[in-house]
Amino acid sequence: MEKVFIPHLFRHERHTLKIPVDGMVLDLETLTPVRGQITVQHQGTFLNVSAAADAIITLVCHRCLQQYNHRLELDAQEVIWLDEAADDTYDGPIELRVDFNDLVESLHPEGHFDAETWLYEQLCLSLPHRQLCSEDCPGLPIPDSQPAVAEETKAIDSRWGSLKSLLEQSE
Numbered sequence: 001m002e003k004v005f006i007p008h009l010f011r012h013e014r015h016t017l018k019i020p021v022d023g024m025v026l027d028l029e030t031l032t033p034v035r036g037q038i039t040v041q042h043q044g045t046f047l048n049v050s051a052a053a054d055a056i057i058t059l060v061c062h063r064c065l066q067q068y069n070h071r072l073e074l075d076a077q078e079v080i081w082l083d084e085a086a087d088d089t090y091d092g093p094i095e096l097r098v099d100f101n102d103l104v105e106s107l108h109p110e111g112h113f114d115a116e117t118w119l120y121e122q123l124c125l126s127l128p129h130r131q132l133c134s135e136d137c138p139g140l141p142i143p144d145s146q147p148a149v150a151e152e153t154k155a156i157d158s159r160w161g162s163l164k165s166l167l168e169q170s171e
Contacts, residue, residue, distance in 0.1 A: 001019065001021070001023075001115050001116040001119075002115075003112040003113065003114045003115070004017060004019075004040055004112060004113040004114075004115060005112055006042065006047070006082070006107065006108075006109060006110065006111055006112065006113060007109070007110060009040065009041075009042035009047075010042060014041070015041060015042040015043075016039060016040070016041040016042075017039070017040045017041075018037055018038070018039050019037065019038040019039075019040070019115050020037055021034055021035060021036045021037060021038060021051075021053050021119065022034075022035050025055075025116060025119055025120050025123065026116060026120065027120060028057075028120055028123055028124070029057070029058070030055040030056060030057045030072070031055075031056040031057065031058060031069060032055050032056045033055065034053050034054070034055040034119070034123070035053060035054060035055070036051060036052050036053025036054060036074065037051065037052060037053070038050070038051045038053075038115050038118070038119060039051070040113060040115065045081065045082055046079050046080060046081045046082055047079070047080040047082065047107070047113060048077070048079055049077070049078050049079075049080055049113070049118060050076065050077040050078075051074055051075075051076050051077075051118075051119060051122060052074065052075050053073075053074045053119065053123070054071060054072060054073045054074065055071075055072050055123070056069050056070070056071055056072070057069070057070055057072045057127075058070075059127075059128075059131045060131065061131060061132055061133040061137055062130065062131050062132060063132060063133075063137045063138070063139040063140070064133065064137050064138065064139055064140055065140065066133055068133040070128065070131075072123060072126060072127065073126070074119075074122055074123055074126050076122040076125075076126070078105065078118075078122075079104070079105075080104075080105045080106065080107055080113070081104055081105070081106040081107075082106070082107060082108070082109040083106040083107070083108070083109075084108060084109060
């Protein structure tokens with residue numbers, strides 16, 4: 001997927017470019033190719049970017065640690081501001097109070113929009129936080145009987161000796 005030169009969006013009908021997606025996304029391991037579409041629309045002072053895509057990905061269950069397949073579905077939309085100061089390096093203090101409205105993505109109006117990186121980021125954000133193979137996953141199996149512990153492993157570190165004597169006094 002090639003980067004989109006932002007001024008070239010004016011050449012398209014309604015300043016909109018539709019990018020078909022049917023392949024693997026760099027740095028994202030999926031079982032099936034990512035299929036869908038990215039739409040980039042130039043709105044003068046901002047880009048309106050949206051995507052609808054899906055793929056199948058292998059995850060590890062957080063309860064039982066077994067692998068399972070998950071359908072990753074993406075329906076994302078983002079506004080990216082076009083700001084001529086977007087590429088400027090910041091030379092100010094390390095700590096800075098920032099207004100909430102300044103926490104937005106911005107690109108230079110004469111720059112490039114990297115559709116593949118944007119798609120990768122959106123797919124990563126759509127990964128489930130709780131990765132469970134099923135709602136009733138029992139978790140790791142607990143053995144019925146615990147194995148006998150060797151006498152050497154029962155030896156207590158001398159630093160815990162006073163705690164052991166305190167525990168014996170309380171019994």
